[in-house]
Amino acid sequence: MNTSDNLGPVVKTARLRLGMTRKELAVKLKITPGYLASIETSKKKPAYYLLFHFIRELDISSEMILCPEIINDREKFEQAIVLLRKCDDDKLDTVIALLTSMLKINPVKDRLSNV
Secondary structure, three states, rough: OOOOHHHHHHHHHHHHHHOOHHHHHHHHHHHHHHHHHHHOOOOOOHHHHHHHHHHHOOOOOOOHHHHHOOOOOOHHHHHHHHHHHHHOOHHHHHHHHHHHHEEEEEEHHHHHHHH
16 A cells, blocks of 8 residues: 555544544645545545645644554554653653563663664
8 A cells, every 4th residue: 555545544534533624624734625535535646745734733643644554553553642742751751661561672772773
């Protein structure tokens, strides 16, 4: 599946999650609701500059649009990202410690092996 095939469903799911109508999102993006509908149904590919605006307005990660193959369960991933963005530094440290423990990984060793 290529990026353009995946974009429509990602945009629609994120828009609905935020409780936005097509018209509301189209106004924010400065496009027509019809053009947005064509993107959401994968009938049209958006202009490149719109990708950044989708990411910002829909509060989704760039990976959701640019690298969909790395995400197995997009809805859970999106939900986790939204929640993580609401965390302060102490809560993020707690989440990282919990995930590290759950996955039994060594964050320092893993970070060094990726260098």
